[in-house]
Amino acid sequence: MKKVCIVGASGKLGQYMVQHALDRGYEVVGVCRERSVGKLDRFKGRITIFPGATNDRQVIRKAVEGCDGVLTVLVPWGVQQYSSGTAQAVLDHARQDARLIFSCGWHITRDGQDVYSRTFKTLIAAFGWLARLLRFAELDDQVEACRRIFASKSRWTVVRGSDLEEGESQGLPVWSRHVGDRVLASNLTRRVDFALFMVEALEDDELIHEAPAIVGCRTPSALAIKMGR
């Protein structure tokens, strides 16, 4: 892995991924909205920025050129198919052999085998309803984005994040194929470690065509499994 593109580099997750990628000595290219370029000032001179909407196909085409890996933050914001447009642009323009890593939340299911708590289902339904009503986000479009990724022949991984918190790194999160697995019960990951998992996935071929649901490695549920409890 020599050169990586981070799509959505200016967000919280994106900035952590930029740092992890630079720490590994990768050449880093970032895509973010024009108005957010200033959020990347601390990386000035160390990364190349392509300003633009992440679903702008021409911006993505130029940004991913020659990249061995692409890390994409999928967000449901807005009502212009932002998520699916972003995913499609990356799928269409990245090199065929590039490693493609996408972020989303536990609510995305690949095979319908995830088991969600009643609270989680209620929260997602309420958020989706409010988002549709106020037209600030399209959860369904993030589902559509992932449907297209799962159907693609590219070398993809979809990393599904739990609830997130800030704080120092605790190490690489643990993961499971399905929400509902006991190891994930704590439902909490540090954002810096979500980013770490995304960047480490670039070099982990065992994660190709997987949709790992992650949780912090020092959470009670992860520690309990490690101790054999």
Ligand SMILES: NC(=O)c1ccc[n+]([C@@H]2O[C@H](COP(=O)([O-])OP(=O)(O)OC[C@H]3O[C@@H](n4cnc5c(N)ncnc54)[C@H](OP(=O)(O)O)[C@@H]3O)[C@@H](O)[C@H]2O)c1
């Ligand atoms: N927040 C959570 O608790 C949570 C839980 C599970 C999974 N996740 C997943 O984690 C990833 C990032 O989450 P995060 O909470 O850490 O957020 P984040 O890193 O702050 O990312 C937000 C991204 O959305 C962009 N954005 C914000 N408003 C926008 C708009 N109106 N139109 C277009 N783009 C907009 C931001 O770009 P600008 O910098 O240009 O504003 C930024 O790239 C996502 O894939 C999300 O599904 C989050």
